[in-house]
Amino acid sequence: MEKLALGIDIGGTNIAFGIGDIYGKIIYENSIPTKTFDKFEDLCSTIFNEPNITCNINNIIGIGIGAPNGNHFTGEIQFAPNLPWKGVIKAKQIFESIFSKKTILTNDANAAAEGEKLFGAAKNFKNFVEITLGTGLGSGIYIDDKIVYGANGIAGEFGHIRIVPNGRHCNCKRNGCLESYASSTGIVKSFYELDHPTKNKSLLNNLKEITAKEIFNHAQIHKDEFSTYIIDYTAEVLGSALADFACFSDPEAYILFGGIAQSGQYFSEKVKFHLEKNLLNIYKDKIQVLTSQLHDKNAAILGNIASVFKLNLS
Ligand SMILES: [Zn+2]
Numbered sequence: 001m002e003k004l005a006l007g008i009d010i011g012g013t014n015i016a017f018g019i020g021d022i023y024g025k026i027i028y029e030n031s032i033p034t035k036t037f038d039k040f041e042d043l044c045s046t047i048f049n050e051p052n053i054t055c056n057i058n059n060i061i062g063i064g065i066g067a068p069n070g071n072h073f074t075g076e077i078q079f080a081p082n083l084p085w086k087g088v089i090k091a092k093q094i095f096e097s098i099f100s101k102k103t104i105l106t107n108d109a110n111a112a113a114e115g116e117k118l119f120g121a122a123k124n125f126k127n128f129v130e131i132t133l134g135t136g137l138g139s140g141i142y143i144d145d146k147i148v149y150g151a152n153g154i155a156g157e158f159g160h161i162r163i164v165p166n167g168r169h170c171n172c173k174r175n176g177c178l179e180s181y182a183s184s185t186g187i188v189k190s191f192y193e194l195d196h197p198t199k200n201k202s203l204l205n206n207l208k209e210i211t212a213k214e215i216f217n218h219a220q221i222h223k224d225e226f227s228t229y230i231i232d233y234t235a236e237v238l239g240s241a242l243a244d245f246a247c248f249s250d251p252e253a254y255i256l257f258g259g260i261a262q263s264g265q266y267f268s269e270k271v272k273f274h275l276e277k278n279l280l281n282i283y284k285d286k287i288q289v290l291t292s293q294l295h296d297k298n299a300a301i302l303g304n305i306a307s308v309f310k311l312n313l314s
Pocket residue numbers: 159160170171172173174177
């Protein structure tokens with residue numbers, strides 16, 4: 001019997017789900033707007049009743065759910081500000097009772113790290129940190145071949161390590177956090193806040209809306225000087241922070257995941273340069289900076305599928 005896993009990525013806008021095998025092949029996938037479901041139970045039964053899920057149900061060995069504020073230990077989604085269901089949602093318990101399948105809940109950065117380890121760029125690493133660069137910055141930390149959860153299941157909030165004293169205001173209500181600089185929102189903030197002799201003549205000024213993607217495109221494709229300056233600044237802040245984080249877990253690699261990382265080596269090489277420049281001597285020339293190999297629309301589902309196979313194999 002072919003073993004399959006159901007991976008579900010719960011986001012503020014969409015819920016993506018799919019089934020795949022241990023080689024990372026996705027057999028079926030779909031996505032539904034999150035606001036469709038008044039109750040979390042409705043989401044669970046809708047997926048359960050999808051014909052493409054139903055016909056594979058006997059082959060599904062488990063369910064992996066990635067959610068913001070997902071607590072791995074309790075299996076609950078706790079007070080997620082961007083989800084329509086308020087309070088504490090017993091996600092694992094609800095899925096296990098409807099599907100009668102073992103269910104694992106984790107946050108999106110840990111799921112990305114599991115996906116990278118099983119299907120992507122981290123196959124050969126026992127110590128690495130997955131850095132997810134999206135609206136915010138998250139991290140999934142692997143040490144000695146195990147993901148780190150910490151005492152309460154919430155380890156790895158690298159995005160909220162404060163790197164600039166009294167720096168930019170962060171959504172966590174504190175100041176100077178890494179994600180206020182190295183994330184898509186941070187990059188847009190840099191456009192407004194940074195000053196440079198080339199700012200006035202930048203092609204970015206012609207745009208109706210400034211996005212991180214446009215800034216990357218203008219730096220990479222149009223060689224716009226101010227855009228390049230912003231990307232260099234972002235890489236410097238991130239590379240320098242990653243240099244300090246190396247002291248904590250002595251990683252073999254940092255793997256950059258998410259929208260910003262999609263420019264590939266263009267960005268990862270800049271980050272690597274600033275990482276090396278700032279590293280403590282004993283860590284120099286030992287840490288790779290790589291781009292995720294899960295870069296497609298399935299990445300989030302794949303990470304949650306990987307969590308299931310990881311659980312089953314260990
Ligand atoms: Zn913060």
